[in-house]
């Protein structure tokens with residue numbers, strides 16, 4: 001992972017000339033005055049933890065698993081939101097942990113938490129480091145130091161139960177490696193977020209992630225049937241049956257808890273058979289309103305494709321649904337509908353790729369869609385993990401590009417869409433605002449916005465003003481502050497507004513019970 005950007009540097013993407021022109025002519029984007037900081041020039045504070053405290057940590061995990069090198073600290077600084085990248089590109093390493101700890105077992109995690117609670121050392125659980133909500137930038141105030149608890153060594157597929165279709169896995173397993181290990185058993189999680197290449201199973205659960213194929217496989221929290229969690233107050237082992245009426249489901253307290261209640265050390269996950277066939281196709285609608293109506297009918301009446309997304313007019317024009325061919329957009333609104341299923345035609349059209357494709361196609365055509373064949377679907381599939389690489393090129397060119405996501409009920413969706421757009425247009429100078437419906441449910445859907453604007457003055461402060469306006473607009477329009485990115489530090493206030501004062505008190509009470517000294521991810525999630 002590039003320390004100051006996204007992913008594998010070998011996959012860096014150049015901006016096509018027509019996009020450079022558009023940035024310059026339409027948005028007024030100019031090259032930044034100063035080049036990005038070099039790795040050597042990133043400013044880091046001295047390690048705040050004393051040698052005695054570092055030695056005590058090493059007694060738990062071993063000396064080689066306590067890293068204080070410049071490289072380790074910079075690599076564990078913040079996450080991968082655009083403000084995170086802007087700060088590190090400006091040489092700001094102020095959120096770097098003092099040390100990176102690499103525990104090798106649940107017992108070591110639990111022992112580290114006990115020690116850190118006793119020594120008042122703040123602990124940031126660290127999965128793939130792809131948080132985009134400030135979920136890895138803990139507060140230092142009142143603590144002897146901050147450590148990143150990197151779960152990379154907890155990366156085993158522990159067991160496979162093909163009868164129940166459940167696997168047990170460790171949290172530090174990155175998604176591609178998890179899929180590789182599962183494929184040996186003919187299994188898949190079917191969880192493919194855009195951060196797939198680097199994010200971990202523990203991070204997916206801790207931040208309630210949702211993947212591009214959520215229509216077919218569900219969100220990640222739908223896949224979690226059990227969790228083992230280490231907290232400073234002791235262990236939790238949750239989930240022993242597919243459904244239960246034994247009181248409130250405490251798994252739901254830990255899902256989305258973003259490291260503030262405990263460290264997930266094992267996950268029991270529902271899996272599916274690897275599909276033998278995948279077919280992705282494109283459809284065009286005349287307007288976002290018409291396309292939205294069609295997606296609603298599919299979500300409510302079926303058959304539901306495995307992948308389903310609808311770009312608005314601007315996103316379709318720019319061609320963002322096919323990032324490898326960016327700039328090659330078209331008119332109208334593009335739908336990508338994908339079907340995954342058994343290789344052979346089954347007797348039931350409800351489960352076969354052809355049957356579901358024909359059924360969903362009939363609905364899309366009835367609702368005014370025009371079939372575009374499989375070319376747009378293949379282009380989407382080819383570039384499905386490429387867009388984050390474009391962000392690095394845009395930042396270098398002097399543009400700020402960031403995403404905003406929310407969700408609402410179908411009846412509230414048009415108002416939510418307008419509210420977000422108006423808020424952005426009101427704060428930023430002639431931004432490009434694109435949107436797609438990224439995940440659908442019977443009762444509503446999520447809206448995923450991509451915003452591009454020329455960097456003006458301090459680009460972090462510029463974006464923070466926009467973010468504040470958009471968050472207020474989402475709350476006022478009745479949407480949730482996050483459908484799948486989580487709360488972190490950036491969404492805390494809006495989350496508090498969603499929960500109300502009693503809800504906030506409940507969260508604080510749970511935090512006080514599980515983490516009485518408040519060492520776990522201070523400043524994250526809990527308002």
Ligand SMILES: Cc1cc2nc3c(=O)[nH]c(=O)nc-3n(C[C@H](O)[C@H](O)[C@H](O)COP(=O)(O)OP(=O)(O)OC[C@H]3O[C@@H](n4cnc5c(N)ncnc54)[C@H](O)[C@@H]3O)c2cc1C
Nearest residue numbers: 127128129130131135193194195200202203209210259264
């Ligand atoms: C380019 C890009 C694209 C993205 N696309 C998507 C997308 O399509 N869908 C989506 O849902 N998200 C997406 N995200 C957001 C991010 O990838 C998800 O939130 C993901 O779940 C984070 O996983 P991670 O392993 O990187 O966790 P991290 O970023 O390391 O951690 C996330 C939070 O969880 C906590 N945490 C991590 N591991 C544990 C653990 N084992 N126990 C307790 N707490 C833990 C951390 O302290 C932090 O607060 C994207 C991010 C980027 C940068």
